[in-house]
Amino acid sequence: MTADSRPARPTLLGQNQYGKAENRVVRIVRDGATHRIKDLNVSVALSGAMDDVHYSGSNANVLPTDTTKNTVFAFAKEHGIESAEAFGVHLARHFVTSQEQIHRARIRIEEYGWERIGATGHSFARTGQETRTTEITFDGRGFQVISGLKDLVVLNSTDSEFWGYAKDEYTTLKETHDRILATEVTARWRFSWTGEDETEGDGAENGDAPAWEETYAQVRGHLLEAFAGTYSLSLQQTLYAMGSRVIEHHAGIDEVRLSLPNKHHFLVDLEPFGLKNDNEVYVAADRPYGLIEGTVLRDGAEARIPVTD
CATH class of the missing domain: 3.10.270.10 (Urate Oxidase;)
Structure with a gap:
């Protein structure tokens, strides 16, 4: 037309x-x-x-x-x-x-x-x-391949703190040096492979395409290991550690985008019952929740995974 x-x-x-x-x-x-x-x-x-x-x-x-x-x-x-x-x-x-x-x-x-x-x-x-x-x-x-996972719920029962943050007249949150850190991971990672030299097949014939199944298992493992192995002072710090570990271990991945809602767990006040709560009993709050999002890039790579769709 x-x-x-x-x-x-x-x-x-x-x-x-x-x-x-x-x-x-x-x-x-x-x-x-x-x-x-x-x-x-x-x-x-x-x-x-x-x-x-x-x-x-x-x-x-x-x-x-x-x-x-x-x-x-x-x-x-x-x-x-x-x-x-x-x-x-x-x-x-x-x-x-x-x-x-x-x-x-x-x-x-x-x-x-x-x-x-x-x-x-x-x-x-x-x-x-x-x-x-x-x-x-x-x-x-050429192709752009962005793989990922969602709805992966993880929790650290210790080795997480949150203190030293900015405060104003509306701040009521108390600083903590020992808290539960829990989130529901949504992760997407972009492969550098584009298949531009391919004319047929999926690229696996000449070894150019990633080993998709193996890579998924490895990336999932690295995300979990970074979450578990990071002594966290903020969920942002944990996010960066998770994305960095994936890129550092996979030369064929140039970008990792993570969305980590903070699944808050608050200590229950048991003093009215004459009981001491030594970081043992929590109430899990599903909303509202903090939402931490970020992208980790290989040095020199361009961000291409959309923030929103």
Whole structure:
């Protein structure tokens, strides 16, 4: 559509995308009596030459969202799901390279964990610890892969202080040199791999792509080890330690963004009952809560993970 054919009004179409959200796909790999399960929630968003459908309602360039849904399930069979990242790379490349009018594809995936139970090879229980996430964007030239996790609740029962902070006439919080530090970790990390030299596959064939499954386990471990191993004077200090440990141990990760709500635990006043509370009994408050967010970058890297979406 040319500028002259646009509606005669003082508006222009801005950034836009469309697709099918939250396609719940479960893939079972049956290796004899031993089965493996991948449980994903896949959201597809496409953008490109979409002016006409917004200005005039012409659907000539619109690949139906139902087609994107069907593609997710067909690819689960045809390509399997080795990892959430590799699956997303396959999908993103497909939509951009198979449809001339689609210039950019964004695939967001949540993965739900399962663990084996019993003596059989086919019984599972949801782990219920955290949800694994990944976002793959492809623009026809290269990929951006941002993986992560959310809803990972952690707690240190000591080795945390909070004192020496700024005060004004509204400050009532008492300083403490021994407190519970608890948070629910949301972490996202951006890989330096872009696959720009790749024309087929997910990059794993020539060793350029990260080992997605192995890297996830390692990054999760480093986040937990940094949380547990940091004597914390502030949650900000802990956040920086967690992000730094990931980057220091993984050359292929350039950026880590963390969101850490402070899950407050307040000492209960037991003096009215003639009892001393020596850092033993707390009330867990779910709101309001302090929210600490920050990005840790490899020196020289550019921040690309969005603060908000």
